[in-house]
Amino acid sequence: MKVPVRKSLILLIALICGCTLSPEEAMQKGLDLYNDGKITKSYQYLMKAHAGGIQDPELFLRTAYCMVAIEDDPSAAIKILSLSVQLFPEYAPTYDLLGVIAQQFGPVQEGKNLQQAIYYARKAVELEPDEWKFKDNLGGYYYLIGKPDSALFWFKAASELNPTDEDILRRIRQVEVSLERE
Numbered sequence: 001m002k003v004p005v006r007k008s009l010i011l012l013i014a015l016i017c018g019c020t021l022s023p024e025e026a027m028q029k030g031l032d033l034y035n036d037g038k039i040t041k042s043y044q045y046l047m048k049a050h051a052g053g054i055q056d057p058e059l060f061l062r063t064a065y066c067m068v069a070i071e072d073d074p075s076a077a078i079k080i081l082s083l084s085v086q087l088f089p090e091y092a093p094t095y096d097l098l099g100v101i102a103q104q105f106g107p108v109q110e111g112k113n114l115q116q117a118i119y120y121a122r123k124a125v126e127l128e129p130d131e132w133k134f135k136d137n138l139g140g141y142y143y144l145i146g147k148p149d150s151a152l153f154w155f156k157a158a159s160e161l162n163p164t165d166e167d168i169l170r171r172i173r174q175v176e177v178s179l180e181r182e
Helices: 005-017 023-035 039-051 057-069 074-087 092-105 109-127 132-144 148-161 166-181
Strands: none
Touching: 023 039, 023 057, 039 057, 057 074, 057 092, 074 092, 092 109, 092 132, 109 132, 132 148, 132 166, 148 166
């Protein structure tokens, strides 16, 4: 089958330009790449979807994660997550990521960053009590502020939901040993 020259030229130009994707298609491609562990490649598609006006909590969450991981820009990530909280106030993973960002990048004076992290982690646990990762993160924040009893409580709660996770079991043993020494 012979393709007319003009049509071939249009197809070639479209291939070279990367065929513009709709924001919805960009979001799906970005999420797929993200899920495949190709965070850097996913970022451009997630940003295109975000710029295209798509309002989806997973899009906000993953775009914010990329902003921190790739751009090292927690402030921009917090802006996106703040918008997500306004639009989707019951979406627990947003609060969890806000807690992680607060713990890693927040103001360290007098443990303010950890207090913020605890606040967000507690909100995530409140909204999604069956998510072991949220409880594990909360236990970690309590451990970092020097409250091993609270840390142990949350690590054990996480372990009840995910009893085979070696990291959680190791953290439980670590806290128990430190409590025995007191």
